Amino acid sequence: MEEKSMIAVISKYRKAIMGFAALWILAMHEWRLLIPYGESFWEREVFLKDIGFCGVDIFLLLSGMGLTYAIKKSSVGRFYFGRIKRILFPCLAVAVIVGVSYGWSAREFLANVSGYNFYFKSIYSFMWFVPAILTLYLVFPFYWAIFSRAKNKTVFTLTVLVIWLLVSMVLRDRLRGDMYGFTNRIPVFLVGVLYGWLCQNNRMRESRGLWALTALTLLLGLYLADRTNVDGMYLLVPVSNCCVPNLLIAMSLPLIMAKLLDLLASFRATRWLSAAANAVLGFFGMMSLEFYCIQQWVSEMISGYLDTHFGHKAINLLMLAFPLCPMMPRRLRLSSRMHRNLRATAVMLLKMPVSPICRDRRAAGRFK
Numbered sequence: 001m002e003e004k005s006m007i008a009v010i011s012k013y014r015k016a017i018m019g020f021a022a023l024w025i026l027a028m029h030e031w032r033l034l035i036p037y038g039e040s041f042w043e044r045e046v047f048l049k050d051i052g053f054c055g056v057d058i059f060l061l062l063s064g065m066g067l068t069y070a071i072k073k074s075s076v077g078r079f080y081f082g083r084i085k086r087i088l089f090p091c092l093a094v095a096v097i098v099g100v101s102y103g104w105s106a107r108e109f110l111a112n113v114s115g116y117n118f119y120f121k122s123i124y125s126f127m128w129f130v131p132a133i134l135t136l137y138l139v140f141p142f143y144w145a146i147f148s149r150a151k152n153k154t155v156f157t158l159t160v161l162v163i164w165l166l167v168s169m170v171l172r173d174r175l176r177g178d179m180y181g182f183t184n185r186i187p188v189f190l191v192g193v194l195y196g197w198l199c200q201n202n203r204m205r206e207s208r209g210l211w212a213l214t215a216l217t218l219l220l221g222l223y224l225a226d227r228t229n230v231d232g233m234y235l236l237v238p239v240s241n242c243c244v245p246n247l248l249i250a251m252s253l254p255l256i257m258a259k260l261l262d263l264l265a266s267f268r269a270t271r272w273l274s275a276a277a278n279a280v281l282g283f284f285g286m287m288s289l290e291f292y293c294i295q296q297w298v299s300e301m302i303s304g305y306l307d308t309h310f311g312h313k314a315i316n317l318l319m320l321a322f323p324l325c326p327m328m329p330r331r332l333r334l335s336s337r338m339h340r341n342l343r344a345t346a347v348m349l350l351k352m353p354v355s356p357i358c359r360d361r362r363a364a365g366r367f368k
Helices: 008-012 014-030 042-070 076-102 106-113 116-120 129-149 153-170 177-183 186-200 208-229 244-266 271-286 288-309 312-324 328-332 336-350 356-364
Strands: none
Touching: 008 014, 008 042, 008 186, 008 244, 014 042, 014 244, 014 271, 014 312, 042 076, 042 129, 042 186, 042 208, 042 244, 076 106, 076 129, 106 116, 116 129, 129 153, 129 186, 153 177, 153 186, 186 244, 208 244, 244 271, 288 312
């Protein structure tokens, strides 16, 4: 049997990894700290919460990998149609709801959903990830055409990354500061494209040396994330905390996660644990885009009520359990009556009074 690339394990657990990334992003926004201030590991909990935006980089890595498969299955026209349809429908649906809730004018609505505000005002005007990933989707077929002709794909990718770095350094006094929140994520997308090609061509075969290098890459990424986020260290480009550290974490963490799930599945005693983790995380991964589109808006609508009536542990449990309600009848075979009760609870929460934070943002006419 031919030995596969070590990257192939990511494809096997792709939805679970995407689910983990979605939950990490949710935790960055909504996780309530459990360890009291000043006690052991309090700083580590704060750190892991604060770097939750690494979940975005994991999404982009997996997107780059996925596109290398999708581009081979259809024409460029069908490729564009499939990608845009997948992104735009959830985005437009949420934009209508948010626009009505926050009193957007027709002009502001169009500026947000078209990406105009993203490029000319602030990337954080409205769901910045959507215009960012659409931009990468639009450019990908042209990049893939050049990438496919390169004799050495790894050297080609490294060359493009060097060019990106030089351009970023030249433009650091000219480019709008918030735009680096997007441009600093371009390298991880390009690495994802390389990963996809390596996986399809069975390159980078598994070895202890490569796994050791992967572990060191993760440790270095976490160290640099600590230095750039906590100590404010400047590293090569503006908004350094979402560039090199995130790239290193996104390159290594999905590999290690997938390998651990695969190892657990290989032993009879722990097979159930791998299956359970894969099922739960896979659900979040399957709904990751829809989850991203609604989670912050829903949270802002009810966060004031939750903070007033519940403790941190209860809020964290609700945060994790609430999106799983649609999944529970299928996985746990709940009665239809219990499912109706769960849905009624969800509707009740959505009708709770809007939090002061939400009112402030409504007054300002902004939703990030």
